[in-house]
Amino acid sequence: MAKKLYLDCQSGISGDMLVGALLDLGASEKILKDTLASLPLEGFEIEINRVEKAGLNACDFLVKLDAVHENHDHDMNYLHGEGEKEEHHSPHMHRGFPEVVSIIQSGKLTKRAKELAVQIFKILGEAEAKAHGTTLEEVHFHEVGAVDSIVDIVAAAVCLDNLGIDKVVIPVICEGWGTVNSQHGILSIPVPAVANIIQQYQLIIQMTSVEGELITPTGAAIAAAFCTEKELPQKFSIVKSGIGTGKRQYERPSLLRAMVIDTLGEPEEEKKDEEVIVKLECNVDDCGGEAFGYCMEQLFAAGARDVFYIPVYMKKNRPAYEVVVICEPQDVEKMEAILFTETTTIGIRRTKMERTILKRNIITMESSFGPVQIKVCEFQDTKWGYPEYESIKKIAMKEGVSYLEVYQVVHEEVTKLMEKENTKKH
Known part of the structure; x- marks a missing residue:
């Protein structure tokens, strides 16, 4: 039976909050520490502790940076203070996406954990590239290059893989309001990278009265990569739960709760070997081969079951391609967003289909x-x-x-x- 994880993001989401929650669920601290130690990365050490927040016992995952790599991401005076940016300024290493991928590939991660980590960074990199008007290959920015972002994302991928989670439900993620200081100046909340990820991957957010940034770019990217469903089953039991803490101090405690749930009713292994899938189709006659290749990579990375192109002739005898995507019902919005973004199509046909599988x-x-x-x-x-x-x-x-x-x-x-x-x- 597939293991399903429900993320309760009433206080937003960040990398350290999620990793803490997954560790609290039972992800192996030893495997995580050994994996992070295998990365060709300097300037950090991690601490995993039990803490009390809002009267609740929770797991705190802390990435401690040395003076060279410190980015003050948890410094409330820097994030929301007035006129404090200059005294906190220090040089940061600006890595690009290829350098980050090389770091991940050099570490001793499982195949699935590597794929997850690279997918998260790709989502984050594309969102930052869009915000800065450049490409994934050319963008160099401290958010992706920052040591703590690399550690948080790799840690999240390793923990999810270690727990054997197959599906992740994220119904809604709460966000605050106002502005936040960054390496690029004062930005409105949600910051551009977060807004781009929410738009691209159709994450559902709920604005709250909390003044402050509840969804970090790293947290949004992890949510986009992990999320397979946006609706909780009507009935379920809780197998196990874990709570992770954040470092920022807002009026709403920075806590993220993760629950392994079991759907009630007919066990999956006793169901008939039938599934409902969705077939998406669109005809395109004005898109280049390179764009088609890139689009296919994006669709598979987002969880498509299959993607293929069929040569066809359209009106006025124009040679074209019929783009066909096979996906699960809960992934339709994500797939359509990629098709509209990465091809020139202006319409997508959608068909629900039953299939019998061995x-x-x-x-x-x-x-x-x-x-x-x-x-x-x-x-x-x-x-x-x-x-x-x-x-x-x-x-x-x-x-x-x-x-x-x-x-x-x-x-x-x-x-x-x-x-x-x-x-x-x-």
Whole structure:
């Protein structure tokens, strides 16, 4: 059964608040500390403590920066004070997106944690690039380059992966009002990067009477990357809950609550192997190949089940492409936002479809080349398997042999293994 996480963001969201909540839920402190220590990054250390806030016991995740990297992100006088910016000014390292990705790829993260961290930074980078009128490749800014942002985002990805969370529900995120000081001057709340993320990923926010910034750019980017659903089930039980704290002092305590929930009713594993998916289509005759390639990458990164292009002829015999996206119902808004942003389409057709799927799972099998991942499918008590592409590719590159040679050998071994299991059943 998929593990579903509900994020209660009544006091907004920031990187440290979320990481604290995930640690409080049971994410491994040792794995987190070992992973962060593996990053080629200097100027920080972390502290994980139990604290009391608003009478509640919670987990505090603190990224302590040295004097060179300090950005005063938690300094209330700097953020909301008058005339205090100059005395707090210090040089910051301005990294670009490629440098940040290199740092993540060099760390000892799992594949899923790396993908999540890169996705979060891409969301944040594109939002900042849009705010500054430049591109993701060219933007250099302290928000993404700041050491604490890198640590917070990597930590969030590592903790979510460690908890084995599959789905995240974020119905609403509360935001304050007013202005906040930044490296770019005094900005209105929500700051441009946050507003861009909310617009692009259709996050739902609720403005409150709290004077101050409740949603940080890092927090918004994490929410956009993690969120798979925006509506809570009508009935559910709470399996476990955790509370993380923020450092900023506002009239509303900086607390974020995370709950692992279990939907009540028919267990997922006992449901019929049927699913409802959505097919999105649009015809485009005035968009370049590079844009199509980039659009496909964005759609897959946002969770599309499949994306493909079909050559068609439109009115006046114009050659064009039909863009087809297969996605889950809760991802429709996100996919449509990408299609409208990254292509020239002005309309999208939407069709709900039922599909029947086979039971399948991924296992690791010991082959003559070593461990390899296998996708095992089952129908009417009969199993068969296929070697996973990435595993075969990795072996082929390591052994210096062709992909087909490795695939054929492993596939034969998988077939024999499945035949033995099927014989035992019958």
